[in-house]
Amino acid sequence: MADTNAPTPSSPLSTNPPASKPDKPEIKNLTLIHHKGDLFNAPSNTVLLHACNTLGSWGAGIALAFRARYPKAYLQYRTHCLTTHDPKTAPVPTGTCLLIPPCETDPAAPRHWIGCLFTSAKYGRAKDEPEVILANTRPAMRDCLEQVRKAVSEGKEVGGVRMCRINSARFGVPWERTVDVLEGITVEEGWVGDVEVWSID
Numbered sequence: 001m002a003d004t005n006a007p008t009p010s011s012p013l014s015t016n017p018p019a020s021k022p023d024k025p026e027i028k029n030l031t032l033i034h035h036k037g038d039l040f041n042a043p044s045n046t047v048l049l050h051a052c053n054t055l056g057s058w059g060a061g062i063a064l065a066f067r068a069r070y071p072k073a074y075l076q077y078r079t080h081c082l083t084t085h086d087p088k089t090a091p092v093p094t095g096t097c098l099l100i101p102p103c104e105t106d107p108a109a110p111r112h113w114i115g116c117l118f119t120s121a122k123y124g125r126a127k128d129e130p131e132v133i134l135a136n137t138r139p140a141m142r143d144c145l146e147q148v149r150k151a152v153s154e155g156k157e158v159g160g161v162r163m164c165r166i167n168s169a170r171f172g173v174p175w176e177r178t179v180d181v182l183e184g185i186t187v188e189e190g191w192v193g194d195v196e197v198w199s200i201d
């Protein structure tokens, strides 16, 4: 595990190139690169991922830290959950991702993309069971990686992709089980193949 808490320079996003032999595509699974340190201490344009409920609440844990740092992004998340969707009649589907481009207007705020992985419908005591959260994690991450690919293809500035140990605390899923799901994801053409996991534990 690298002890690299200091900010690292933003590097061009490395994506999965087209397979050289179209009739025999090379299969690569997502690689997690583990670091110790603060997720938020990331270069501009980095994508920061965290697990979210679909009820519009960033009320505790690392979500609360996201809310404090990125109030405008929090509003976008809330609008997505409560206005674009409706928690009672048409909730945000679990297994999806909301990718929010850098949007803070405070010049001192970091310019980070924020990826909200909807891995549980609700939170607190009503959160989904671990098996359901794990089943939601794979499509949510795939949706995220596809949206990142699209953003890059549209010429948007996107740095690397970083995540905390999603699902592992308030959502109550042993971290190793989420690792197994993430490392089982096949990297599609044009997707980021390496994701950094930053942990302060």
Ligand SMILES: Nc1ncnc2c1ncn2[C@@H]1O[C@H](COP(=O)(O)OP(=O)(O)OC[C@H]2O[C@H](OP(=O)(O)O)[C@H](O)[C@@H]2O)[C@@H](O)[C@H]1O
Pocket (backbone or CB within 6 Å): 037, 038, 039, 040, 050, 051, 052, 053, 057, 058, 059, 060, 061, 062, 063, 064, 065, 122, 123, 124, 164, 165, 166, 167, 168, 169, 170, 171, 172, 198, 199, 200, 201
């Ligand atoms: N600065 C930092 N850098 C790096 N890692 C950091 C860190 N700060 C904390 N961590 C770690 O980040 C992991 C995730 O831990 P969390 O409990 O937050 O997330 P989770 O994915 O289990 O659950 C999601 C629900 O938790 C929330 O609260 P509510 O449900 O609203 O109550 C949401 O709204 C969701 O619904 C743990 O390893 C923490 O040590």
